[in-house]
Amino acid sequence: MDSERAEYLVERYADLLIRVGRTWLGDWDDAQDVCQTVLIKLLEDSREFPDEGQERAWVVRLAVNQCKNWKKTAWVRRRAPLEEGLALAVEDPEPEDGSLLERVRALPPKYREVIFLRYYEEYPVREIAQLLGIPAPLVSTRLKRAKDKLRTMLGGENYV
Amino acid sequence: MCEDFGKYKEELDRVRLTPDSKAALVRALAEHRPETKKTAGRPSRRARLILAAAVLALGALALTAAALPGFWSLLGGRHSTTRVDGQPYSASFFGDGGDPPVEVAEGRVWFVFDGRRVDITGQFDEERAFIYETTNPETGLPNYILVGWSAGGIGYGEIVFLPEEADDDIHPFSAHTLGVVWMDPDYPIFDHTYVPGPEANGWFSNAVEEICAPYLERIHPSEGAYEVQPPRPDSDSSPLPIRPD
Numbered sequence: 001m002d003s004e005r006a007e008y009l010v011e012r013y014a015d016l017l018i019r020v021g022r023t024w025l026g027d028w029d030d031a032q033d034v035c036q037t038v039l040i041k042l043l044e045d046s047r048e049f050p051d052e053g054q055e056r057a058w059v060v061r062l063a064v065n066q067c068k069n070w071k072k073t074a075w076v077r078r079r080a081p082l083e084e085g086l087a088l089a090v091e092d093p094e095p096e097d098g099s100l101l102e103r104v105r106a107l108p109p110k111y112r113e114v115i116f117l118r119y120y121e122e123y124p125v126r127e128i129a130q131l132l133g134i135p136a137p138l139v140s141t142r143l144k145r146a147k148d149k150l151r152t153m154l155g156g157e158n159y160v
Numbered sequence: 161m162c163e164d165f166g167k168y169k170e171e172l173d174r175v176r177l178t179p180d181s182k183a184a185l186v187r188a189l190a191e192h193r194p195e196t197k198k199t200a201g202r203p204s205r206r207a208r209l210i211l212a213a214a215v216l217a218l219g220a221l222a223l224t225a226a227a228l229p230g231f232w233s234l235l236g237g238r239h240s241t242t243r244v245d246g247q248p249y250s251a252s253f254f255g256d257g258g259d260p261p262v263e264v265a266e267g268r269v270w271f272v273f274d275g276r277r278v279d280i281t282g283q284f285d286e287e288r289a290f291i292y293e294t295t296n297p298e299t300g301l302p303n304y305i306l307v308g309w310s311a312g313g314i315g316y317g318e319i320v321f322l323p324e325e326a327d328d329d330i331h332p333f334s335a336h337t338l339g340v341v342w343m344d345p346d347y348p349i350f351d352h353t354y355v356p357g358p359e360a361n362g363w364f365s366n367a368v369e370e371i372c373a374p375y376l377e378r379i380h381p382s383e384g385a386y387e388v389q390p391p392r393p394d395s396d397s398s399p400l401p402i403r404p405d
Binding site for chain 1: 164165167168169171172174175176177178180181182184185186188189190192364368
């Protein structure tokens with residue numbers, strides 16, 4: 001395999017994939033496996049994109065679909081997609097007490113997912129709906145409920 | 161976006177793999193060899209043995225799944241409610257045992273399901289699904305099989321309704337795109353968990369809205385929310401949405 005391509009993919013997308021995996025699956029081990037699996041797919045898929053934005057959107061879509069499949073196939077999943085025992089270490093600074101990241105992580109998965117896509121990846125609601133395969137109004141409802149829950153956790157502080 | 165979610169982004173940006181891990185990942189990827197592509201035709205003896213083992217494994221999987229709470233969708237998914245981080249969360253699991261409800265033969269598209277084989281050529285496209293409505297025998301609730309056109313292939317999906325005991329706080333429907341039957345023989349065949357990209361999902365999203373809308377206004381008319389609460393199995397107060405022939 002092309003080591004330059006591997007280096008490019010890891011530098012550009014490994015952190016993003018870890019964040020998607022952790023957000024969707026809530027578990028670092030699963031996030032690592034998803035990260036490796038998606039990187040392999042990217043490595044084996046040589047398609048080209050007109051710009052970096054479209055490539056990143058494709059990677060996010062691959063990662064989200066992989067996470068969705070991961071949930072569906074939880075009992076038959078294949079572990080360690082790359083070499084056996086490749087354990088990755090993640091720098092995950094201890095969130096301050098009451099930090100927003102800590103509170104988002106405490107949300108149920110369906111709320112974490114829409115918060116990530118809306119406020120980290122900055123997708124519009126319609127694209128989130130398409131990505132998750134649910135109606136746009138349901139995305140809006142989940143965003144509203146997620147913010148309500150965050151507001152409750154924060155003692156009434158408001159989120160727009 | 162408000163300032164507070166800017167903080168969320170800043171905090172999440174600090175979550176990253178260590179440099180050593182990235183270096184190890186690059187090495188592992190560089191040494192990775194792709195699996196040899198399968199060739200068409202009669203499978204080898206080894207492949208047949210693996211296939212037989214897989215069928216046996218799937219049989220065991222089905223037995224295991226059958227023992228779990230929840231119910232089967234008509235296309236072979238197992239739906240249940242689990243708890244994640246202490247919260248109720250609806251989960252769906254798909255095996256690989258079900259046959260696609262659609263096939264292409266003699267230049268026509270056939271809906272093949274529940275003993276029927278119906279020519280549905282021309283009854284669906286990228287934005288409009290062919291919808292087959294029936295009742296899930298386990299829940300007594302509506303169950304829909306959808307067929308649509310997805311990015312060069314024929315996609316199919318299913319919408320099931322969770323019974324009230326699912327106990328999710330928004331009481332969702334469960335809608336999934338289950339697979340794609342590709343008309344082009346050189347195109348890859350995806351498994352039951354493949355979800356087509358956003359550009360390929362118009363027929364599916366539209367069908368979800370069409371099927372679920374009658375429930376939504378009744379449940380949350382003021383918010384206009386897409387939250388679905390199905391009628392109870394013994395209720396006769398709300399007729400099911402009927403799709404005209």
